[in-house]
Amino acid sequence: MTRARPRVAVVGAGPSGLYTASALAASDTAVDVDVLDRLPAPYGLVRYGVAPDHMKMKSVIRVLARPFGPGDVRFLGGVEVGTGPGRVPLPVLRAHYTAVVHASGCALDRRLGIPGEALQNSLGSGAMVGWYCGHPDHGTPPRLDVSGVAVVGAGNVALDVARVLARTVDELVSTDVPFTVLDALRSSAVRDVHVLIRRGPQQVKFTPVELRQLGDLADAEVVVHDDGLLEAGISDDVTDRRERANMTALTEWACSRPVPAARRIHLRFLRSPVRILGESHVTGIVVERNVLTPDGRVRGTGEEETLDVGLVVRAVGYTAEPIPGLPFDDATGTVPNVAGRVIGADGAPVAGEYVTGWIRRGPTGVIGTNKHDAVEVAASVLADLATLPPPARPEPDDLTRVLAERGVRPVDWTAWLRLDAEEIRLGQARGAERIKVAELREMLAAVHGAAAAVDLGR
Numbered sequence: 429m430t431r432a433r434p435r436v437a438v439v440g441a442g443p444s445g446l447y448t449a450s451a452l453a454a455s456d457t458a459v460d461v462d463v464l465d466r467l468p469a470p471y472g473l474v475r476y477g478v479a480p481d482h483m484k485m486k487s488v489i490r491v492l493a494r495p496f497g498p499g500d501v502r503f504l505g506g507v508e509v510g511t512g513p514g515r516v517p518l519p520v521l522r523a524h525y526t527a528v529v530h531a532s533g534c535a536l537d538r539r540l541g542i543p544g545e546a547l548q549n550s551l552g553s554g555a556m557v558g559w560y561c562g563h564p565d566h567g568t569p570p571r572l573d574v575s576g577v578a579v580v581g582a583g584n585v586a587l588d589v590a591r592v593l594a595r596t597v598d599e600l601v602s603t604d605v606p607f608t609v610l611d612a613l614r615s616s617a618v619r620d621v622h623v624l625i626r627r628g629p630q631q632v633k634f635t636p637v638e639l640r641q642l643g644d645l646a647d648a649e650v651v652v653h654d655d656g657l658l659e660a661g662i663s664d665d666v667t668d669r670r671e672r673a674n675m676t677a678l679t680e681w682a683c684s685r686p687v688p689a690a691r692r693i694h695l696r697f698l699r700s701p702v703r704i705l706g707e708s709h710v711t712g713i714v715v716e717r718n719v720l721t722p723d724g725r726v727r728g729t730g731e732e733e734t735l736d737v738g739l740v741v742r743a744v745g746y747t748a749e750p751i752p753g754l755p756f757d758d759a760t761g762t763v764p765n766v767a768g769r770v771i772g773a774d775g776a777p778v779a780g781e782y783v784t785g786w787i788r789r790g791p792t793g794v795i796g797t798n799k800h801d802a803v804e805v806a807a808s809v810l811a812d813l814a815t816l817p818p819p820a821r822p823e824p825d826d827l828t829r830v831l832a833e834r835g836v837r838p839v840d841w842t843a844w845l846r847l848d849a850e851e852i853r854l855g856q857a858r859g860a861e862r863i864k865v866a867e868l869r870e871m872l873a874a875v876h877g878a879a880a881a882v883d884l885g886r
């Protein structure tokens with residue numbers, strides 16, 4: 429008897445899942461691949477994380493979409509793996525596939541662990557970025573009737589948030605931000621965005637191109653608060669190119685005269701948030717001044733100051749949500765693995781379970797980093813396929829039946845393309861490549877062929 433074609437489920441249609449699907453489909457081994465995502469739209473953080481004013485970066489979706497041409501890869505959007513109503517538990521999924529590759533990313537914001545963090549208008553960057561990128565989970569807008577905002581973090585996500593808040597509406601009109609987001613930004617009262625950076629100018633994780641971009645905004649000024657650290661010039665000991673480039677840009681701003689602008693982005697070095705003030709919502713933030721010790725570490729001085737802010741966004745990293753039924757390392761926020769093979773508590777690989785992307789290695793690296801990762805994980809899957817038992821329920825249509833029983837109607841690639849076309853159509857009126865449909869109800873109306881019902885009244 430001939431063995432049926434192996435079937436692989438990839439959970440998550442972000443870059444890591446799609447690069448994995450692509451590598452599996454391109455192999456000489458005949459394998460059927462289903463890519464599942466909890467959302468009706470693919471592309472993960474390329475769609476819902478990459479800043480709207482970085483539209484060029486998003487052109488990578490042309491590469492990511494490749495596996496869905498005619499061939500062996502199916503998209504099953506709107507299918508969430510997990511426990512609870514409308515979700516598909518992992519054991520149920522496992523019964524239909526020879527192997528499962530988890531590529532579900534790191535969706536949870538890390539916390540600061542300071543008092544006041546739970547106040548209204550204190551958010552993680554996931555919620556803030558999700559809102560302006562039109563993620564259906566984050567439809568509630570932050571209150572922007574405030575003049576001061578604190579963004580906590582020393583990485584590119586902190587810069588993204590500061591930049592989007594400081595841009596004029598004219599600068600954002602040709603991006604893909606939803607209409608509701610553009611309206612909220614149009615009436616924004618924000619004037620001062622304070623980026624709170626725990627360490628000094630040499631230690632930031634910004635990439636120089638992103639940092640320099642702050643200086644190119646139409647009506648915003650960059651103000652550097654460095655406690656005199658940059659005055660001494662850049663030491664010859666700083667040999668790292670990224671560090672030198674960042675320090676050069678910062679020194680130029682630190683030495684330049686103030687320019688009149690509607691908004692200011694304050695880069696406040698050596699400042700750590702201590703507590704967020706307010707009764708029900710944010711009214712301020714107390715920060716402690718730090719100093720750098722001779723060995724480059726940070727020490728708090730106990731000296732505090734209060735910044736007048738009404739919105740706090742923490743951009744201090746992400747962690748993955750544990751997947752019920754799969755091992756999880758709480759310390760790293762990732763799934764333990766070797767070459768993508770999930771490792772159980774006994775130290776042995778869990779047969780047929782793999783991880784890739786952020787959930788495998790944590791929230792680091794650029795989109796392309798996920799490709800290297802995916803190629804390695806796909807190689808592990810392909811090497812193991814012959815030894816893995818066939819799925820208990822090998823018929824592809826069987827899964828559709830099981831999903832229907834759970835009230836789940838998967839969005840296939842053709843259906844997603846209807847939403848894609850709708851977004852492109854909406855964009856034409858605003859001179860944008862596309863405008864995101866952000867509400868789940870409207871997304872589903874578009875994918876299930878009721879595009880005419882999606883009347884946004886514009």
Ligand SMILES: Cc1cc2nc3c(=O)[nH]c(=O)nc-3n(C[C@H](O)[C@H](O)[C@H](O)COP(=O)(O)OP(=O)(O)OC[C@H]3O[C@@H](n4cnc5c(N)ncnc54)[C@H](O)[C@@H]3O)c2cc1C
Nearest residue numbers: 440442443444465466472473477509532533785786794795
């Ligand atoms: C704010 C921000 C901006 C960024 N900007 C850039 C940039 O400009 N350039 C760059 O190179 N990189 C950027 N990155 C990094 C880049 O986005 C990541 O490297 C990449 O998206 C990680 O890919 P991933 O597939 O592991 O995770 P994700 O992109 O997060 O994809 C995970 C997918 O899994 C789905 N999913 C989650 N849980 C489930 C479940 N239970 N069932 C089914 N599906 C599920 C999600 O809906 C999502 O589609 C940015 C990251 C962030 C957070």
